[in-house]
Amino acid sequence: MKKLNSYLKILASVGLVATSTISVVSCTAKAKTDGNVKTWKGAKAAENSGSQLTYTSEFSTGYKTKADITRQSNSGTPFGKYWMPNGQSESDFGYTDNDDLINSFLDYDPNTDKDAKYNRASIKLQERKLTEGSNSVQDKTGNVQHNAMGVVNKNTSGTPAQGSFQFDNYNFTNWQYVDQYTAWAGAINEGIIVLPTADIIDAAHKNGTEIMGIIYFDGYFGLTEQTLARFFEKYGAGNYKIVDRLIEVAEYFGFDGWLWNNEANATSVIVNEAEVTEVMKQYVKKVKEKNSNLKITMYTDHGGLADNNSKTNLAKGYLDGGANNYISDFNPSIAADTDAYIKANDLEKYRWKNHNMININKAKSEVESGDINFDRLIKVENGDDLDFATGLATFALADTYKDFTSAVGGVGINKALNVAQKFRELDRKMFSGTTGDPSKLGQSGAGSGIGSVINERTVLTNPEFVTNFSTGQGIKYFQEGKMIENSIWNHRGVMDIMPTYQWIIENGGGNNFDADFTYSKAFSKGNALRFASSNYSTENGEYEGGTLKENGTTKVKLFSGDIPITDQVMQINLSAVAGAKDLLGSSNNSLDVKFNLEFTDNTSKVVEAVNNGFIKGSENWYDLSANLSEFTGKNLKSIGLIFEGTQDQSGVFIDLGQMSLAKSAKTENIEFVDDINFEYVISDSEFANIRMYWNEASTKGDRYEIYQIVDGKEVFLGTTRTNAYFLQDVDLSKSKKFAIKNISNYNSENFKTTIRELK
Numbered sequence: 001m002k003k004l005n006s007y008l009k010i011l012a013s014v015g016l017v018a019t020s021t022i023s024v025v026s027c028t029a030k031a032k033t034d035g036n037v038k039t040w041k042g043a044k045a046a047e048n049s050g051s052q053l054t055y056t057s058e059f060s061t062g063y064k065t066k067a068d069i070t071r072q073s074n075s076g077t078p079f080g081k082y083w084m085p086n087g088q089s090e091s092d093f094g095y096t097d098n099d100d101l102i103n104s105f106l107d108y109d110p111n112t113d114k115d116a117k118y119n120r121a122s123i124k125l126q127e128r129k130l131t132e133g134s135n136s137v138q139d140k141t142g143n144v145q146h147n148a149m150g151v152v153n154k155n156t157s158g159t160p161a162q163g164s165f166q167f168d169n170y171n172f173t174n175w176q177y178v179d180q181y182t183a184w185a186g187a188i189n190e191g192i193i194v195l196p197t198a199d200i201i202d203a204a205h206k207n208g209t210e211i212m213g214i215i216y217f218d219g220y221f222g223l224t225e226q227t228l229a230r231f232f233e234k235y236g237a238g239n240y241k242i243v244d245r246l247i248e249v250a251e252y253f254g255f256d257g258w259l260w261n262n263e264a265n266a267t268s269v270i271v272n273e274a275e276v277t278e279v280m281k282q283y284v285k286k287v288k289e290k291n292s293n294l295k296i297t298m299y300t301d302h303g304g305l306a307d308n309n310s311k312t313n314l315a316k317g318y319l320d321g322g323a324n325n326y327i328s329d330f331n332p333s334i335a336a337d338t339d340a341y342i343k344a345n346d347l348e349k350y351r352w353k354n355h356n357m358i359n360i361n362k363a364k365s366e367v368e369s370g371d372i373n374f375d376r377l378i379k380v381e382n383g384d385d386l387d388f389a390t391g392l393a394t395f396a397l398a399d400t401y402k403d404f405t406s407a408v409g410g411v412g413i414n415k416a417l418n419v420a421q422k423f424r425e426l427d428r429k430m431f432s433g434t435t436g437d438p439s440k441l442g443q444s445g446a447g448s449g450i451g452s453v454i455n456e457r458t459v460l461t462n463p464e465f466v467t468n469f470s471t472g473q474g475i476k477y478f479q480e481g482k483m484i485e486n487s488i489w490n491h492r493g494v495m496d497i498m499p500t501y502q503w504i505i506e507n508g509g510g511n512n513f514d515a516d517f518t519y520s521k522a523f524s525k526g527n528a529l530r531f532a533s534s535n536y537s538t539e540n541g542e543y544e545g546g547t548l549k550e551n552g553t554t555k556v557k558l559f560s561g562d563i564p565i566t567d568q569v570m571q572i573n574l575s576a577v578a579g580a581k582d583l584l585g586s587s588n589n590s591l592d593v594k595f596n597l598e599f600t601d602n603t604s605k606v607v608e609a610v611n612n613g614f615i616k617g618s619e620n621w622y623d624l625s626a627n628l629s630e631f632t633g634k635n636l637k638s639i640g641l642i643f644e645g646t647q648d649q650s651g652v653f654i655d656l657g658q659m660s661l662a663k664s665a666k667t668e669n670i671e672f673v674d675d676i677n678f679e680y681v682i683s684d685s686e687f688a689n690i691r692m693y694w695n696e697a698s699t700k701g702d703r704y705e706i707y708q709i710v711d712g713k714e715v716f717l718g719t720t721r722t723n724a725y726f727l728q729d730v731d732l733s734k735s736k737k738f739a740i741k742n743i744s745n746y747n748s749e750n751f752k753t754t755i756r757e758l759k
Contacts, residue, residue, distance in 0.1 A: 009499040023358040043759035046678040061115040063103040076682040076689045078118035080159040082191030082294040085231040108676035118161040118726040121201035128208030128459040131560035137442035145179040150398030152183045161565040163491030167416040171471045175207035176456045182259040186216025199493035210256040219266035257295035284322035297325040304328030306341035330357045335389040355393035371447035417541030438457030460561030466660035467496040474526015479748040481618025487714040504557040510549030523573045523657020530652040545651030552645040563636040571625040578649040588645035596640035671699040673740045676756040693724035702745040709737035
């Protein structure tokens with residue numbers, strides 16, 4: 001889209017009331033419902049419009065850097081949330097009559113922030129359980145928790161709240177090994193109180209991982225007493241104002257609490273450490289009074305739990321004050337010292353609240369080899385054995401994407417695919433060791449990964465589940481196995497439940513398959529789980545095909561769970577091809593597929609997957625299923641697949657596009673979105689950027705899809721799980737009709753569409 005206006009023009013136009021603002025016009029039009037489509041009669045005016053977004057007393061998006069003010073004014077893009085405690089000067093927005101501070105964190109109200117709705121998560125934290133584990137050396141008690149910190153968004157400021165049209169992003173998939181993930185961010189020239197964006201909150205929550213905002217006190221890079229002047233502001237009664245705001249913001253946006261990175265006094269005394277502890281204690285007290293599940297994790301650069309004695313023992317003070325977790329600094333933190341300190345000071349109650357930290361960025365060679373030694377960090381000797389002594393923390397976990405893939409080659413989309421593949425390869429080694437198979441950890445030559453200390457967790461505890469294995473990105477977009485849009489997109493908020501085991505594969509009889517995600521083909525959204533060879537072509541951005549042998553067998557263990565079985569049906573959507581050959585079709589049928597099921601009573605059963613036939617209109621996708629009613633009364637603890645060859649085939653791609661467990665007569669009743677609201681239209685007469693929102697459907701499916709209706713046909717524009725979205729570069733000369741489609745969890749053909757025309 002063309003640049004709509006220069007920054008100078010924007011500032012010149014700023015006033016208390018903007019002439020470009022259009023009030024919402026009352027609409028008496030009625031909607032007509034025809035089956036699963038509801039069409040509103042009459043066009044609806046935008047609430048605001050203009051050649052740029054203009055800030056007014058009625059339209060504020062809260063704290064912004066000058067750079068983000070420019071970006072948002074030109075484009076209308078809703079950005080992620082961050083603050084300086086004191087706020088910012090009015091002159092940042094072009095006001096010249098005075099230079100008062102505005103947009104302080106203490107004064108923040110999400111109900112007056114027009115960006116808030118775009119940043120609000122839609123998925124509550126899913127309950128999860130400890131699994132039986134993949135190997136014998138990982139912790140089996142669940143005491144050893146993993147607190148991760150990583151740069152999940154590339155920048156503190158300038159991060160779009162509703163995904164992007166860039167494939168390349170940190171689309172993390174190993175949530176099963178992380179108990180709490182802090183979205184690391186913060187900079188003195190941007191903001192030091194920073195929220196995770198809604199997309200990464202929803203991705204984490206879908207997979208049962210807590211995700212934290214950050215309070216970033218970094219005394220190494222410009223923090224001053226003046227910077228924090230309002231942070232420690234009190235009410236008359238002596239309570240800190242910021243405590244209420246921290247709780248309210250976390251609850252409104254839907255994340256799980258805060259990590260307080262307290263390095264304020266790194267080079268000189270900036271804060272009173274006792275005051276920091278008191279703010280934290282008041283936060284803990286108020287959270288308990290509200291019966292809230294919010295948490296707080298503390299970190300200071302003064303050292304680990306065991307060696308805080310050179311200064312006041314902040315670590316013990318934080319834990320005494322009720323902190324849920326403490327992160328011990330890297331370098332000084334070793335398990336032997338931590339264990340000795342806990343025993344000497346009778347602090348057993350804090351053993352598992354402490355987390356000794358490793359800096360992943362400094363362990364690049366170990367990550368690349370798949371052999372990170374955690375023993376010295378969190379284990380102690382007990383005779384000839386090693387016992388776990390404390391929790392684990394990883395700093396810079398996202399650097400396997402952010403920093404370790406810089407040398408990856410390729411051009412255009414192939415480079416983006418190659419970066420993503422290299423990132424997943426490195427993560428696989430970091431979590432599953434040298435072989436990339438977590439079940440082999442503890443064996444000679446298997447290396448050591450996070451999966452050698454952290455037992456996998458699972459969210460599969462309810463009678464029903466569904467996953468399309470979506471990583472929340474794509475180079476195309478698919479429905480029911482058919483491509484409906486050939487363009488790049490990224491929205492981590494539509495990520496699905498990820499496999500528990502990445503990857504446990506046993507080949508026999510000449511079969512040769514490994515596993516990873518593919519973006520060339522999908523059943524739904526942007527990717528499938530592909531079984532092919534382990535040979536990756538950077539030139540093509542794809543793996544080479546695998547080998548299928550007559551009587552060859554490939555066993556894949558995918559999920560752990562604790563699922564009560566009654567009359568459910570296990571269903572998958574699968575494609576298997578070798579060149580032009582359809583290996584599941586009648587003419588070239590070369591593959592038998594079976595479910596490999598294990599139960600909590602230590603019984604197991606291999607069940608034939610019945611081929612129910614080709615899915616009409618799809619790209620070689622088939623529906624396969626098995627009725628599990630014979631296992632009524634049992635609890636399912638492991639789900640796997642078995643691929644058996646009936647003919648020799650080479651260059652084979654087996655793609656798994658969906659897996660579900662649902663009642664045999666499953667019908668998901670979903671409802672219409674009532675209406676569509678056009679919050680702001682930024683237009684240069686032909687192309688427009690549109691901020692839009694809607695009330696949540698009373699019964700919501702998996703996601704919403706947004707369309708432009710052109711000549712009576714749907715043109716896909718984007719997808720989200722939230723009830724607000726941002727459209728870019730829409731050609732209004734083609735059509736001003738837009739649709740929100742509420743899509744079922746189990747079947748994209750089960751939907752409700754609401755259509756409204758923009759006036």
